[in-house]
Amino acid sequence: MSIIKDIKAITVSVPLDNPTSFSSRQVLKREYALVEITSDSGHKGIGFCYGGSNAGALVTQAVRELLRPVLLGEDTYRVEGLWQAMYQEALLHGRTGSVMRAISIIDTALWDHNARAVNLPLYKLLGAHETESVPAYASGGYYLEGKTPKDLGNEMRSHVDNGFRAVKLKVGRESLAKEEARLAAVREAVGPDVRVMMDANNAWRDLPSACEFMRMAESYDPYWIEEPFSPDDIDNHQRLAERTFVPVATGEIEAGRWRFKELLDKQAAMILQTDAAVCGGVTEFRRITATAASYGVDVCPHWFHDLHVHLVASSPNAPYVEHFGDDQVLNFRRLIDTQLKTENGRLLLPKTPGLGFDFDAKNIANYAVDEWH
């Protein structure tokens, strides 16, 4: 037995050095909800999620008021039972969004705690598929004021020079002609053998616009088109998937296994981008990934390489971790004390117990918008 003694949460707000943009919005700062669970065995576990540009405290509030009462005094190893209890307690408020993020970070913290307690890196506790390193793709290619197609090409080329064999850029914000100039510059810069992923961040509202873009983009041999429509517009994802040879990817803000089953049943995505910090934690991520495997579909988890390196390393149908090499877009790395290393486009797996890092207390205090409680 290992009894949960305390659960604390905090909200932090980390400004971006340079406001960054994608097709549908601009981001000035990022809020994160962090959680720490301690047990009577003397071990702890941590979890975290993105809480949006504003109101990240909705997640911490759900941890404190809705979920903590369900968990105190329970056995940390009863992970499946506690997931079900949290889900049931949150039925009216949750099932997706901030409350599912709260369930996700607690579930992650339980897995981290239990891996630390048995002195194993999380991917080994989960049942490793890889034990040394996993493939990663370099994510970036954002829209910035004054950034030219050549600048974008140089940025993508720098990832290839650093050993990456797959890169991702944002698409769908500019006119078709400007978008073509960006894609052409990227393909020219990285050469024919590097995979180029495209992220549209819900750029299109209608099928004809998406088809028009894809007819142009297909000449540059992209590897996938990500989030072409609103996540709720599953039918248009399906229609686009029928009309382009480029695989459709989506799911980064989807939650719960049932919604992913709908994407799979409708053949609306050939790549799921499940995020364990969104979908219901490590537990739900594994259910979704196992189901996707039965459909012959891969899962390429959405950002947070520090967390997803463990899940890719323990899932045979998860070919890539999404990697952000600096803190200009995803600035979560400022909140933790250890950074993963890359080598030849692969992320080296941590050897230390649990997730393999701790929160950086000093930086968290600097960025905190409330207090640990």
Ligand SMILES: [Mg+2]
């Ligand atoms: Mg995306």
